[in-house]
Amino acid sequence: xxxxxxxxxxxxxxxxxxxxxxxxxxxxxxxxxxxxxxxxxxxxxxxxxxxxxxxxxxxxxxxxxxxxxxxxxxxxxxxxxxxxxxxxxxxxxxxxxxxxxxxxxxxxxxxxxxxxxxxxxxxxxxxxxxxxxxxxxxxxxxxxxxxxx
Amino acid sequence: xxxxxxxxxxxxxxxxxxxxxxxxxxxxxxxxxxxxxxxxxxxxxxxxxxxxxxxxxxxxxxxxxxxxxxxxxxxxxxxxxxxxxxxxxxxxxxxxxxxxxxxxxxxxxxxxxxxxxxxxxxxxxxxxxxxxxxxxxxxxxxxxxxxxxxxxxxxxxxxxxxxxxxxxxxxxxxxxxxxxxxxxxxxxxxxxxxxxxxxxxxxxxxxxxxxxxxxxxxxxxxxxxxxxxxxxxxxxxxxxxxxxxxxxxxxxxxxxxxxxxxxxxxxxxxxxxxxxxxxxxxxxxxxxxxxxxxxxxxxxxxxxxxxxxxxxxxxxxxx
Numbered sequence: 028x029x030x031x032x033x034x035x036x037x038x039x040x041x042x043x044x045x046x047x048x049x050x051x052x053x054x055x056x057x058x059x060x061x062x063x064x065x066x067x068x069x070x071x072x073x074x075x076x077x078x079x080x081x082x083x084x085x086x087x088x089x090x091x092x093x094x095x096x097x098x099x100x101x102x103x104x105x106x107x108x109x110x111x112x113x114x115x116x117x118x119x120x121x122x123x124x125x126x127x128x129x130x131x132x133x134x135x136x137x138x139x140x141x142x143x144x145x146x147x148x149x150x151x152x153x154x155x156x157x158x159x160x161x162x163x164x165x166x167x168x169x170x171x172x173x174x175x176x
Numbered sequence: 177x178x179x180x181x182x183x184x185x186x187x188x189x190x191x192x193x194x195x196x197x198x199x200x201x202x203x204x205x206x207x208x209x210x211x212x213x214x215x216x217x218x219x220x221x222x223x224x225x226x227x228x229x230x231x232x233x234x235x236x237x238x239x240x241x242x243x244x245x246x247x248x249x250x251x252x253x254x255x256x257x258x259x260x261x262x263x264x265x266x267x268x269x270x271x272x273x274x275x276x277x278x279x280x281x282x283x284x285x286x287x288x289x290x291x292x293x294x295x296x297x298x299x300x301x302x303x304x305x306x307x308x309x310x311x312x313x314x315x316x317x318x319x320x321x322x323x324x325x326x327x328x329x330x331x332x333x334x335x336x337x338x339x340x341x342x343x344x345x346x347x348x349x350x351x352x353x354x355x356x357x358x359x360x361x362x363x364x365x366x367x368x369x370x371x372x373x374x375x376x377x378x379x380x381x382x383x384x385x386x387x388x389x390x391x392x393x394x395x396x397x398x399x400x401x402x403x404x405x406x407x408x409x410x411x412x413x414x415x416x417x418x419x420x421x422x423x424x425x426x427x428x429x430x431x432x433x434x435x436x437x438x439x440x441x442x443x444x445x446x447x448x449x450x451x452x453x454x455x456x457x458x459x460x461x462x463x464x465x466x467x468x469x470x471x472x473x474x475x476x477x478x479x480x481x482x483x484x485x486x487x488x489x490x491x492x493x494x495x
Contacts, residue, residue, distance in 0.1 A: 073208070073247065074405045076444035097444045099404075100208040100247050102465065128405055170263075174246075 028132075031154045034165040036066040039132055043150035044157050045108035046164075047090075052108055052150060053135070060142050061135040062093070062108060067164055069131040070174050073099030078124035080105075080116040080137055087113060089146045093137055109146035111139030180382055183425035185457045191432045192459030200479040201462035202471065203488035206269070207440060208247065214471040215483060223303075223486040224249060225273040226260055228289055233277025238341050238408040239373065239401060245277055257292035261300055271303030271486060272296065273328075282310035282344045290318035297323060305366070305489060310346060311354035320361035327358055328366040328397070328489055331388055334380025337373055348383060355391045364394040366489040368439060371423055372401035372415025381423060389430055395491045396434055398427060398460070399441035400451060414443040417450055424458035437488040440464040464488040 029040040038044070043052040049068030053061045064072070080094035087093045092104035093113065115138040120126055126134050151157045168174045204210055204217040206224045211217065227248035236242070251260045261272055274293060276284045284307055286293075293304045305326040308315065319327060331351045332338050338346050358365045367388045369381055388396060400420055403412045427436050438455040442448060452467045456474050463470065464487075471481050486493065 071209070074243075097448075099243075101210070102444075103209060103211040125405065 031158070033158045033161040036070075036161065036165065037132070038066065038154075038157060038161065040154065043147060043152045044161070045150050046160055047149070048106045048108045049164075050106075050108040051132075052147070058140050059114070060109065060111065060139045062137050062139065063135040064127065064131040066131065067161070067168060067174075069127060071168055072096060072101035075124045075127045078121060078127070078136075080121060081113055083113050083115055085113045087111065087139070089143070105136065107139075108150070109139065109142045111142030113137050114140050180426055182422055183429050185421075185425055185454075185459075188425035188428040188459035189457065190459075191429050192461070195432055196435070196461055198478060198480045199461075199482055200456065200474045201437070201482050201484060201488070201491070202466050203437070203440075203462055203464040203484050203486065205273075205440065205464065205485070205487040207273075207487075208465075210465050212466065212468045212471075214468065215466070217485045219268060219485060221264070221267060221269050223271045223273070223490075224264055224269050225275050226251060226257065226264075227276045228257065228274060228285060229276035231277070234280045235278045235282075235343050237343065238375075239370075240404065241407040242277060243404045243407060245275075248275060251289075257289045258295050258299075261292075261296040261302055265300050265302060269302070271305070271325075271490070273305050273307065273487060274324075275307035278309050280344075282342070282346050282350070283312060283315060284309045287315055287318050290322040293319075293324055294322040297325070303486075303490065303493070305487065308354070308358075310344075310350055311357050313357055316357040316361050316363070319358075320363060324363075325493075326364040326366050326394060326489055328368060329354060330370055331355070331367045331384040332370075332373065332380050333383025333385075333387060334374060337380050341373055341375070348380065348387065351384075352387045352390075355387065355393075359391045364492065365391060366395050366397060367393055368397045368399055369427075370399050370401055370441070371420050375409065376401060376403075376412045376415050378415060378419050378423070382426075385423075385427055385430055393431075393434055395489055396427060396431055396436045397439040397489060398424065398436065399439040400443060402441055402443050414447060417447065417454070420451060421454035421458055424454055424460055428459040435461040435491045437462040437491070438464065439488055462488050462491070 030037045049065045051065045075098045077097040087107040089110045093107040094105040206221045225248040230250040231245045303325045403409045449467045452470045
């Protein structure tokens with residue numbers, strides 16, 4: 028997994044990052060998109076306690092919930108970065124949500140198919156696009172106290 | 177204090193209704209990003225915590241290990257408390273909790289900041305409450321002079337817990353002395369009791385309640401030990417639910433005229449749901465960050481929910 032570092036956070040290179048939801052999106056090239064929490068989405072949530080995900084077969088819309096997270100610093104819905112139909116939930120994460128505290132980059136949450144490619148246009152990809160945005164977000168969250176200064 | 181007799185939930189609810197009627201208060205301070213299917217707060221940053229020590233703490237308590245400080249806004253040499261509050265005010269924040277790590281003597285080093293607290297209240301019109309830890313006469317005087325809106329402190333009733341969990345060379349009498357000092361200054365006192373603090377079991381909680389009952393406190397906040405990942409207590413089980421809910425009822429009838437709230441510190445998931453239901457059933461006045469379904473549940477019990485986007489210690493501000 029090729030990665031790059033921004034302000035002390037490790038980001039996976041061959042993924043898209045949604046600035047609105049702090050989710051990463053990984054395309055498998057065969058019409059499947061896996062979704063997970065990006066490093067700031069994870070850290071600003073704090074230690075994860077409980078996770079629920081919508082069932083496979085559920086159609087979700089970008090900007091709408093695809094699950095719910097309960098963590099030390101965040102309790103609320105997980106917002107879909109793109110529209111599509113859930114075809115799989117990561118059962119190992121559902122059974123042990125605490126793995127997200129250790130490694131949110133390897134542990135995807137849901138896989139979508141039939142997603143709308145137009146939703147990908149607003150996402151950032153590649154170090155040159157991701158790094159400036161991510162660095163600014165780190166600063167913003169530090170100012171807000173959402174992550175340690 | 178020996179283990180007191182059990183109080184039936186019905187009796188606790190009767191006491192609650194007699195004094196406080198049917199209102200139940202739900203709180204959502206800005207200590208974390210939070211929403212439920214029943215309530216989406218309008219302004220998440222209305223009330224924010226500021227640490228005067230950053231993530232530093234001399235105690236390194238077994239239940240926290242500074243984890244609680246990690247989510248707070250930090251002041252620095254370049255941005256003192258007033259400047260920090262000014263910046264937050266510009267972003268829409270209306271009140272702050274001034275907190276921080278502890279010194280080896282069990283107090284948060286607030287004294288250098290009391291003048292800034294006064295200015296934050298007077299010049300910015302913001303509410304200021306503090307986490308004090310153990311209170312010295314000098315700190316009580318400083319906080320009184322600053323006219324802070326309230327003082328929150330954990331009250332521990334067992335010397336073993338103070339020594340083993342908090343690593344402090346203090347006794348329960350020192351915490352009672354803190355209550356006394358604040359009462360003498362007519363401060364708004366908001367004591368907290370951490371239920372199950374002694375590694376998941378009850379030990380000094382009854383004595384703590386007994387001590388608190390001797391002073392004119394504004395609101396009693398009950399929180400429940402939450403084993404935090406990365407701390408020595410990370411692998412512990414929370415205290416047994418029945419022990420906690422029995423204590424809810426006992427606190428209710430022991431302090432029939434004082435508001436008793438379930439604070440934001442408590443385990444999540446299924447236990448949170450059970451705790452919140454019990455808090456409603458056992459006559460507590462309010463709940464911070466209620467679990468999904470609790471607003472509807474309270475209504476089913478004939479209670480009338482009210483919603484406040486600030487800390488559950490600020491009960492006097494509700495009127």
